Amino acid sequence: MQTNEQGGAEARYQAALNEGRFSIQRCNDCHKHVFYPRVVCPHCGGASLAWVEPKGTGTVYSTTTVRRKPEAGGDYDVSLIDLDEGVRMMSRVEGVPPAEVKIGMRVRAKVVDNKGAGLVVFAAEEAK
Amino acid sequence: MSLRDLRGRTAIVGVGTAGCGEAHGMSDLEILSQAAKAAVEDAGLAMKDMDGLCTANLNSAMWPLNVVECLGIRPKFVDGTNIGGAAFVAHQLPAMLALNAGLCDAVLVCYGSTQRTATFGRKERTAARNILDPNPFEGPYQPFNPPSSYALIAARHMYQYGTTRRHLAEVAVAARKWAQLNPEAFSRDPLDIDTVLKARMISDPFSAYDCCLVTDGAAAYVMTRADRAKDLKKKPVHILSNATAAWHRSVSGMRDLTVTPSKESGERAFAAAGLGPKDIDVVQIYDAFSINTILALEDLGFCGKGEGGPFVENGAIAPGGKLPVNTNGGGLSCVHPNMYGAFATIEAVRQLRGECGERQVKGAKTAVVNGNGGTAASSQSTSVLATAGAL
Ligand SMILES: [Zn+2]
Numbered sequence: 001m002q003t004n005e006q007g008g009a010e011a012r013y014q015a016a017l018n019e020g021r022f023s024i025q026r027c028n029d030c031h032k033h034v035f036y037p038r039v040v041c042p043h044c045g046g047a048s049l050a051w052v053e054p055k056g057t058g059t060v061y062s063t064t065t066v067r068r069k070p071e072a073g074g075d076y077d078v079s080l081i082d083l084d085e086g087v088r089m090m091s092r093v094e095g096v097p098p099a100e101v102k103i104g105m106r107v108r109a110k111v112v113d114n115k116g117a118g119l120v121v122f123a124a125e126e127a128k
Numbered sequence: 129m130s131l132r133d134l135r136g137r138t139a140i141v142g143v144g145t146a147g148c149g150e151a152h153g154m155s156d157l158e159i160l161s162q163a164a165k166a167a168v169e170d171a172g173l174a175m176k177d178m179d180g181l182c183t184a185n186l187n188s189a190m191w192p193l194n195v196v197e198c199l200g201i202r203p204k205f206v207d208g209t210n211i212g213g214a215a216f217v218a219h220q221l222p223a224m225l226a227l228n229a230g231l232c233d234a235v236l237v238c239y240g241s242t243q244r245t246a247t248f249g250r251k252e253r254t255a256a257r258n259i260l261d262p263n264p265f266e267g268p269y270q271p272f273n274p275p276s277s278y279a280l281i282a283a284r285h286m287y288q289y290g291t292t293r294r295h296l297a298e299v300a301v302a303a304r305k306w307a308q309l310n311p312e313a314f315s316r317d318p319l320d321i322d323t324v325l326k327a328r329m330i331s332d333p334f335s336a337y338d339c340c341l342v343t344d345g346a347a348a349y350v351m352t353r354a355d356r357a358k359d360l361k362k363k364p365v366h367i368l369s370n371a372t373a374a375w376h377r378s379v380s381g382m383r384d385l386t387v388t389p390s391k392e393s394g395e396r397a398f399a400a401a402g403l404g405p406k407d408i409d410v411v412q413i414y415d416a417f418s419i420n421t422i423l424a425l426e427d428l429g430f431c432g433k434g435e436g437g438p439f440v441e442n443g444a445i446a447p448g449g450k451l452p453v454n455t456n457g458g459g460l461s462c463v464h465p466n467m468y469g470a471f472a473t474i475e476a477v478r479q480l481r482g483e484c485g486e487r488q489v490k491g492a493k494t495a496v497v498n499g500n501g502g503t504a505a506s507s508q509s510t511s512v513l514a515t516a517g518a519l
Contacts, residue, residue: 089380
């Protein structure tokens with residue numbers, strides 16, 4: 001049972017990220033994974049959601065390069081990532097130029113610091 | 129009562145627009161009032177006859193109160209639902225129910241925004257909205273919304289179905305060609321495919337021409353029961369059906385980026401109307417971005433899934449093409465003051481009345497209006513409209 005002291009699902013998710021841990025939820029009733037974190041399962045309506053650590057691997061489902069003036073920081077990537085657990089999240093792929101991020105690319109999650117808060121970003125997986 | 133029972137029993141009897149393009153020095157409420165007055169007079173009614181109201185605004189959570197006070201009306205039926213720009217199409221169903229239940233006799237649907245010229249402008253309003261209604265799971269990645277969300281949708285459609293930037297450009301060019309026939313359209317300069325492709329990129333695969341205009345504008349229309357409509361000033365345009373689907377809020381919550389809520393709203397609306405895409409003479413699609421038109425043509429059944437790109441090739445939806453789409457120039461070239469749904473509805477009405485001058489689709493008797501709302505094809509509402517002769 002989650003208590004108010006521990007915070008709601010969103011607060012707990014962010015608190016874990018701030019300590020460098022990426023967690024998602026899994027429904028104890030229908031066993032599906034859930035993201036973003038919630039208190040009621042969007043698949044079955046159950047209210048028993050457990051925190052689990054995802055494998056961290058996923059695939060780029062779609063991607064766009066947001067154009068920005070160089071003096072404001074230049075172009076950057078915004079992607080939708082399908083985690084191997086079957087949930088989707090918005091993020092960005094780092095380590096390659098935005099134009100080289102492609103749909104279908106395999107990526108791996110890492111937690112970075114974003115103005116003092118933990119944030120999940122992805123890096124392209126090394127080709128085997 | 130089923131949706132089918134409401135078929136044709138409600139009509140749009142008055143339409144009006146105001147402040148389209150730039151309305152320097154005017155407020156949202158002032159141009160809304162002008163459009164409302166124009167719509168009421170177009171119907172041959174008076175403002176005091178408006179005993180039902182549907183309205184919404186992006187900046188005000190209790191906007192219907194601003195409107196009733198300003199217009200001096202005391203409606204018996206109020207709907208302030210805001211599901212984005214589709215709202216002003218989606219308002220039709222509750223209004224149809226209220227009118228046919230005898231709760232009221234005339235519903236005013238109205239909208240107005242001076243986002244383009246307001247001193248407290250888009251940038252400040254967007255920042256304020258992000259504070260009041262944050263999206264903690266997308267915000268930190270700074271999608272430039274709404275373009276980035278629709279860009280993600282377009283990118284996935286291109287990947288899955290081979291849709292090209294040239295296909296998207298066909299949509300923008302077709303809209304512009306219609307706009308050139310519409311004296312009220314904001315952007316009427318010639319536009320060709322190469323210009324769209326070479327223009328400044330916003331969020332790939334979109335250049336500036338794939339994105340809707342940022343204009344001012346107000347639109348209003350009046351609905352009443354069909355029995356009452358036939359005695360009014362203008363030829364009534366009957367609502368055969370209206371259906372709405374709301375699927376998600378953000379693009380990361382959209383299950384399949386290539387299928388929009390129109391798939392559901394369109395199926396329900398066509399079934400209740402007893403018509404299909406082949407029976408439709410003119411189509412008004414909320415084209416917030418070029419990809420919206422392609423997706424709606426597919427999801428409404430004008431072509432198969434994934435065939436929207438080839439469908440629009442070679443000017444197929446431009447003047448003289450096989451299907452007249454967005455005959456006013458749409459959100460891409462006519463007018464787009466934040467939320468466009470009421471404008472799409474009004475263009476359909478004008479076409480069915482035969483009031484469209486150079487851009488008139490000859491003999492148009494049936495129309496589809498497809499509203500779009502939210503930053504990621506989040507909600508959509510489909511209406512099938514017809515002249516009295518096509519009931
Ligand atoms: Zn569940």
